[in-house]
Structure formats: C-alpha cells, structure tokens
Amino acid sequence: MRLAISTGGGDAPGLNAVIRAAALAAIHRGWDVLGICRGYYGLLGEDEIIPLTRESVRGIAYMGGTILRTTNRGNPFEFPVQQADGSYALVDRSGEVLDNARAMGIDALISIGGDGSLAIAQRFFEKGLRVVGVPKTIDNDVSGTITTFGFDTAVTTAIEAIDKLHTTAESHDRVLVMEVMGRHAGFIALHSGLAGTADVILIPEIPYDLECVCEKIRARDRMGRHFSIVVVAEGAFPKGGQESVIGGSLPGESRRVGGIAGRLAWDIEQMTGKESRSLVLGHLQRGGMPTGYDRLLAARFGGAAVEAVENEKWGHMVALQSPHIVTIPFTEALAVHKRVDPHHDIVRTARATGISFGD
Numbered sequence: 482m483r484l485a486i487s488t489g490g491g492d493a494p495g496l497n498a499v500i501r502a503a504a505l506a507a508i509h510r511g512w513d514v515l516g517i518c519r520g521y522y523g524l525l526g527e528d529e530i531i532p533l534t535r536e537s538v539r540g541i542a543y544m545g546g547t548i549l550r551t552t553n554r555g556n557p558f559e560f561p562v563q564q565a566d567g568s569y570a571l572v573d574r575s576g577e578v579l580d581n582a583r584a585m586g587i588d589a590l591i592s593i594g595g596d597g598s599l600a601i602a603q604r605f606f607e608k609g610l611r612v613v614g615v616p617k618t619i620d621n622d623v624s625g626t627i628t629t630f631g632f633d634t635a636v637t638t639a640i641e642a643i644d645k646l647h648t649t650a651e652s653h654d655r656v657l658v659m660e661v662m663g664r665h666a667g668f669i670a671l672h673s674g675l676a677g678t679a680d681v682i683l684i685p686e687i688p689y690d691l692e693c694v695c696e697k698i699r700a701r702d703r704m705g706r707h708f709s710i711v712v713v714a715e716g717a718f719p720k721g722g723q724e725s726v727i728g729g730s731l732p733g734e735s736r737r738v739g740g741i742a743g744r745l746a747w748d749i750e751q752m753t754g755k756e757s758r759s760l761v762l763g764h765l766q767r768g769g770m771p772t773g774y775d776r777l778l779a780a781r782f783g784g785a786a787v788e789a790v791e792n793e794k795w796g797h798m799v800a801l802q803s804p805h806i807v808t809i810p811f812t813e814a815l816a817v818h819k820r821v822d823p824h825h826d827i828v829r830t831a832r833a834t835g836i837s838f839g840d
Contacts, residue, residue: 689839
C-alpha cells in the first residue's frame, strides 16, 4: 500500500499530530507514505510530494501549523489559471490529480480538512479515488463529529484573551469588544464567552438587537459594574441585518466576513456614552501549540484514518462520537452544516448566569 496524506483549507493546531499518527500507523503496517504539499498542489505539479518517514515526523506532534503546508485556494475542480489578458479563469484540473496519483502508484489518500476540503474529497471519491477524510476546523462546524481538533486550542486562546481583557476593562471602566472566528457557527464565541465569564455573547445563530446589548451594559453600570466584556463571532449580525464584511473596495479585492468588533464598539459608545474599544483575535486562534486535548484527538483521528484505509472505508470520514472514533460517509457529514443550537444547555447555562445574547 502506498498512502498519501494532504492538508487543505485553513490551518489548525493539531494537524501535525494527525500527520504523525497516520504516518506512523501506516509505516507500522509496512506501507509507504507520501505527503502532498499545499493541498492538491503537489499532485498538480505546482508543489512537492515528499516521503513521510519515522524521521520526518519525529517531534512534530506539539507543533502548530502543518509541515505539509496548506491552501484554501487550491480546489482542483475550480483551479484558477491566468489567461493571456491577465485575468483568471476557473479550470477543472481534477483529471490531472487522478492521472498523477496513478502514475505515482498512490493507492489511497487521507484528506485532512474542513467542509470545503471534504466536499472536494467527496467529488474525487465519486471519480474513483480511494479516499478517507479527517475533519479539521477550529470553528467546530463539521457535522457528524462531536468536536474537531483545533477547536479546543482556539477556545483556550480566546479564554486567555478574555482573562486579560477583564483587568484592563475594569481598570478603565471600558467596554471591550472581542471578535473571534466563526463565519457561520458561533461555537468559539459561545464556549470561550461562557468559560471566560463575558457579559455579552453574540453569535450568528442568534441575531442580536443592539438596544438589548446596550441595555445589558447600562444594567451593569447601575449595579456598580462599570465595565463590560462583549465576545462576538465574526459572522454575527443584527436582527433584520447582514453580517459585517471588509474588503472589496479595490479592483479585484475579495470581500470577506469581518470587522464586526470595530463597528459594534463604535455603536455601543454612541448609544451608551461609555468608552468602548475593540480587539480582533484573528489568526492567533489558529496559531501556536495544540492543547493536550487536541493532540490526543488528532492522534486518535490519524490512527483511525489508517484503520479506515485498511478496512476500505472509502468515501468515509472519521468522527468522534463519544467515547469512540467511528466512520461516517462524506455525504452524511456534508448534508447539514453544524451550527450552535440556540436551545443547547450551554446557551441555557449562559443565560442563567446572566450573559446576554442581545435578544
């Protein structure tokens, strides 16, 4: 068996732990293991394909990022190719991936990625590639698995930031608005906000009323608590409104979700008269060493992915369904986007402890 491993989409703490566990589990079975650099770029001749050996994966479990590097712009089915006039056209290069994989004697692929990467893996499976998936996202928004590696590290980073914001906010009687990742799912904001004892948590699943947010801040003032911490997911939006976006003002510049913290801090200051500041954690949530929990989960996923290859579970993704790691079809994982349940016990607990969701 010659097994290939690729990492696609945004990076997440724990990727290297998956690579290490999968590579060692495969080598233990006597298989050859290859690493495809930058998603599928290696199989398109745009980057390298490297051998993964015991030596090359030694000591990487604690490291953030991915030794294979990654990209979120390398979809082989819609690959951007520059034209003679300088513009770009999307070209289907998936056939090249399959041809090059066959030429290299690759028998199976472990694709590590989020819902976008898993959707690409599903399309390759439909075209005959023997592929197994490993879910990866710090947003925890892949269905079929209780959690994904990288999420715990991102939440821990956010909690540490909230802890630090409390002291400076209280010292200056300020409102501090902290923006965390979560375009469509508010898991990071919810978990870190509750654990970090924020005063307001705003998530995409519960559209907020700005007046309700401001009233929570005023109520704290009346109680003698002259500071407030607001944790907001980047994709949160007001009732009847749209998510905040940045970019797109220059020719060819893409628009992306973000900027909500700055706008919210300005609005809060105008409506309450309280000095308000904003902070965007951004890629700090993706960086650094994975927590112990994420390392363990990543190692379990890597080992389970090799078992799935051995058992020919093609077109399946490994998933945590406590206390076991199982496999589920890509179609099941991709059928529904995982979102925060507004009636979940975590939301109910947050409300019961006095946290406002702006509704």
